[in-house]
Each structure stands twice: as C-alpha cells, then as structure tokens.
Amino acid sequence: MEPGWRWVRGAVLGLALFGLLAHALALLLWPVPAVLLPLSVAVGVFLAGVALPAALPGAGPPPRWLTGLVLAVTAFALAVVGHGAVATAEREWDGVVSWGLRARVLADPRGLDQPFFTDPGVYHHSRAYPLLQPFALAAMLQLLGNGGRILFPLLHMLLAALAGLAVARRGAPQGVALLAAVGVALLPALVGNGGGGVDSGYAELLMTLALSGVLAALLLDDHLLLGAAAFLLPLAKPEGTVYAAALVALTTWTGPRARHGAATLGATLAFALWLPLQQRLTTFAAPGPVPALAALGVGALALAAGELRARLTPRTLALFGGIALLGGVAAIAWLLPWLRTRPDVLVAQYLGGADRLPARLMRLPEILGGLLAQALHPRRFGTCYLLLAALALTRRRIVGRCPSRPALAFLGCGLLSVVAAFLLSPEPDVRHHLRSSATRLLLHWAVPAWLLATAWLAERLLDAAHAPRWLIGGTDTGRR
Amino acid sequence: MRVSWGGVLVALGCLHAGIGLARVPHDVVGQRLAEVRACRAEGDTRYLFRTAFLRGAAAVERLRTTPADSVILFRGDGKGALEFAPALLWPRLLVHADRVPPEATTYSGRRIARLPSPGGRFAQAVLVGEGKALRLETR
Secondary structure: OHHHHHHHHHHHHHHHHHHHHHHHHHHOOOOOOOOHHHHHHHHHHHOOOOOOOOOOOOOOOOOHHHHHHHHHHHHHHHHHHHHHHHHOOOOOHHHHHHHHHHHHHHOOOOOOOOHHHHOOOEOOOOOOOOOHHHHHHHHHHHHHHHHHHHHHHHHHHHHHHHHHHHHHHOOOOHHHHHHHHHHHHOOHHHHOOOOOOHHHOOOHHHHHHHHHHHHHHHHHOOHHHHHHHHHHHHHHOOHHHHHHHHHHHHHHHHOOHHHHHHHHHHHHHHHHHHHHHHHHHHHOOOOOOHHHHHHHHHHHHHHHHHHHHHOOOHHHHHHHHHHHHHHHHHHHHHHHHHHOOOOOOHHHHHHOOHHHHHHHHOOHHHHHHHHHHHHOOHHHHOOHHHHHHHHHHOOHHHHOOOOOHHHHHHHHHHHHHHHHHHHHOOOOOHHHHHHHHHHHHHHHHHHHHHHHHHHHHHHHHHHOOOOOHHHHOOOOOOOO | OOOOHHHHHHHHHHHHHHHHHHOHHHHHHHHHHHHHHHHHHHOHHHHHHHHOOOEOHHHHHHHOOOOOOOEEEEEEOOOHHHHHHHHHHOOOEEEEHHHOOOOOOEEOOEEEOEEEOOOOOEEEEEEEEEOOEEEEEEO
16 A cells, blocks of 8 residues: 555645646746646655655455456546546536636646736636646646646546545555545546536546545644645635635644644645735736735744644633634624625635625525535435434444544534535525535535545444454454 | 444445446446537537527637637626637637727737628627627627
8 A cells, every 4th residue: 555655645745846836937927837747746756755654554455356346347437537538628617618718728838928817808707716727737738638638537536546545544444445445436426427527627626635635634644745735725726715724723723733834834835825826817917925925924823823722721722712713703804895895806705795694694594404415415425424424423432433533623614614605605596506506515525524434434343343354354453 | 123333334335335336337428428429529619508508609609710819809798608708719819899999900919800790891790798698799
C-alpha cells in the first residue's frame, strides 16, 4: 500500500503546487505554461515521502476472485466514463458555459491578459469563479487537445484511490479498503450522467477531492496533506471559501497546534493569492494590497487564536468562543452594505442576504426534508450518508468510537453549511434551488462521508468477534 | 431471529457498492454512450439546446459562419439561452450592443460580425437573449 499512497499523496501535493504557481503567474498576468501541471505533479510525487506519518498495520486481503471481479467491473465503468469525457467537449450546462469555456480561453497563450478577462464589455458568465480547474484543464487541453479532458477521469481515479488507500493506512482490512475505493469509483452521482458527474466538466469532482483530502488528512494526522488540501478548497469552487473558513475555525478550537497551523497556512495562502486575482477579474484594475493583506491578517488572527486556545481553561474557552461568534455576526452585519455592492461574488451574494434569514427559517422543514430526500436517494449517493448516519447515531457501545472526531465535526460543519446555503440563498424559489443545487452541494460531502464511514466500519469490524472473513481477510492484526 | 447490528452496518456498506455496480450497465454505459452518439450526430449546439430545452440553436449556428476573430453584438436577457452563446461562439467575443455605437465597424480592433439582412444588404448581427430562447436581428 505504501507506494500507492505515495502516488496519491504526491498527486494532491502536486495539484496544490500547480495551483500555487499558476495563481502567482496569473497575478502577474503571465501565461501559465502547460508543462507546469505535469511538472508540479512530478515534484509532488517526489516529495510525497516528506513528513509522512506511519501507517497502522493492516489486515489480510479478501478472496482473490472477489477482488478481481469488483476491480474488473470498476475498471470497465471508469473506462466508459473516461470515454464520455474525451469523446466530445462538455455536454452539461455549467460545464459548457463556465468551467469549460474559461479553460478553453486560458488555453490561449495570452492567459488572463486578453479581452475575455480584461474587457468589462465582453460577456463573461462567471467572472468571479475560482480558476484552479480552468488552469489545470487549459494545461491538459494545450498538451492533448480535447483528449486533455482525460483530466476528469484521472481526478476520479485519484479520488477513489485516495479513499481506499487512506482507509487502508488507518489499518483497515484490505476488503474494507477495497469497498471504500469501489464505493467512490461507482458513486452514482459521480459516474452517472448530468451536472456534477465526472465527465460533465463541473468542478464538483475537484471540490470533493479537496474535501476528501482534508478528511483523509484528519483521519491520518497528516499535516502536510491537510495544508495542501486546505489550500485547494478556496481555489476549487466558491463554496470552498466557506469550507476553508469552517476548517480553520474547527482546528482553532480542536487543535493540536501543528494541525491548526497546517490548515490555517494552507487556507491563508490560497486566499492571499485568490482574493487579489478575483479583484482583478471583477474590477478590471490592478489589485491593491488590501485583499492579500486582509487574508494574511485573518490567518495571523486564526493562528493567534489557536495559540491562545491552547492556554485556556474550558470555561474561558467557551467564553472566548461565544465572543468570537458574536464578533463574527457583528462583522457580517457591519460588512452588509459593502457585501451588497459585490453581486458578482457568490459568497457576498449569500452573506449580503442575511436579512432573508428570518423568513427562510420558516421554510427550514422543507429545506431539511428536501436535502434529506436527496442525501438518502440511492440513485444519487447509494447508502453513503445512510451508513454514516447509522454509525453516528448508534450508541458508542455498539459501533465503537469514531476514528476521528475532528473529521466527524468537519463533516457536520460542512453539512450545516449546505443547509445555511439554502437559508441565505439569493434564489427566491426555495423549491427550485433545492431541485437545481441540492445534489451538487451534497456531492461535495458524499465522498468524505463515505471515507469516514468505511474507516469507522473497519474499526467496528476489527473489534467484532464475528466479522465476515471475506471482508476482513484471514490475517490477524493483533488489534482485536 | 436476532439481527446483529454489525451485520446491518456491513450490509449497508456492501449495498452501496452493489447499487453502484448495478447501475453500471444502464446509467454508466448505456445512457452515456447514447449521449455521446447524440452529441456527435446533432452537433454540440443543437444537442445542448435540445437537452436544455432551449430554442435558437439556428441563430448560434448562423453566427458560427462569421470570422473567428470577430465580435458578436448581443442584448436582452443574459440568463438562460444566452449563457451558451460565448462558449459555442468562442473564439468570437460577445459584446453588449449598447457599448458599441451604431456607426462603429470594429470593437477593440476586432471586426463586428455582419450577416445579410432580409433585404439582402449586410448589416451588423445582434444576438437577442429572451430567457429560454435566442433570436437574431440586424442593425
């Protein structure tokens, strides 16, 4: 498992390195060379052994016929999805109008320095949207033509391998690790047709990869991976800004320092690069120092808060937590007029509508019901949310301890942020918003949920006296 | 019969993989290959407009006959069918008609796309967004 995990970890580190360099070049209006992507991944793989925590000993493999059968069907499905990605250009709405178009424009050697990005008179559907996926796809398109869309199946395989190998490094039996990987590889919402699917060209795949990287890092106490995945969050999709903020807030209050430092540094660096670039894209002027300084300032405050937390008693901690929460609400209230002047920035659209909250709370049952129906829909997410809910809601005496409480808390924060998105949405028709966005927002968290659920299931099985041999293998790990 | 809770959890986990595997023949393979075939046969514009329940693919196809380095003027509703136009017309650029004086023939060094009007004379083409539909007019 070790070489496999090094490739996976290296690919995530390489993707983060590519994001760092591409955004730095774009800030200078320099083109992003296509070879930067494969070079960054190569450097990431080369550095994959740095600060790598040791793996827990695993159990034996499941029967060969089972492994062979499942892997053969999965490989066939992945090949068909790969064909769907490269056979034509994008075939779904956002994939065409936003993500694919910006990648094709960026494949032009002028990069960001062309009228599509610099002329306010030119129609541009999603000016303020993050650029990591367009940069990566542009590099692949330059190298391979439309075959560059192989990027999506490659990210899909990386995601499945990340899930399986992360669970294996937690000491899970190889049968459960295989289940984790296959569950991601064949997740209906990913391999099906429609927006959010692997070959749709949407950025849901990249978003869930970044979130799964965070989950895996929390499960494995891998701080370097955590920093890289936290860095990817705000650069993948607008929702990533909220997820990154939630991660930093969570690590501030749960520690330890190294974990909090990694998450904060990753997220802060991403914001310090992305916010000035976003300002350039939306105002058509050279960015001032304010966005980057604001990002660095908030990051420094978060680091200081983490340090302070380590020295406080639980009671003082609760007091400071309450003050921080009130301060956050007051800051949003203070910023409301400014937020309303930035309708082009998605997060500003949502926070700027905080006054919609009381009316929307009346529709909370409808929102929760709609989200629950989607999350439990087997044709969207199989049983990944159901299994996690079963594990989380059952008494600890029966299912054992959660393998990582910070990971569970992060998932909880993420799912709460999905509910909050519907409470604050500028879309007046809640039912329409649920129909159009619920699946995609829940898709962000489906793979992290499955990853945590299978890691938890493995712990439960290793402690169970009558666990099925075909799943946990024949080798005794000595952990029972 | 006594049901083991551990067994239920294992069953839920395996059911997830089972659902994924069961969906391979129809959803992953059949539907995807049908989509790819349809997109190739119809062309991207007609395919996208049909599957998104939009009208006006012919207008986009007509504008695709203009030089690739031209500017296409547009007006009307930016949401809906018009969202597809920049991608389907790239590398042509869409510029709001109000930003370009009627007598101008170029915008930022690019020629403004012209098409024959009903009278046979060439005139500037304007793509009009009307929610779920697109239409062409000249000025």
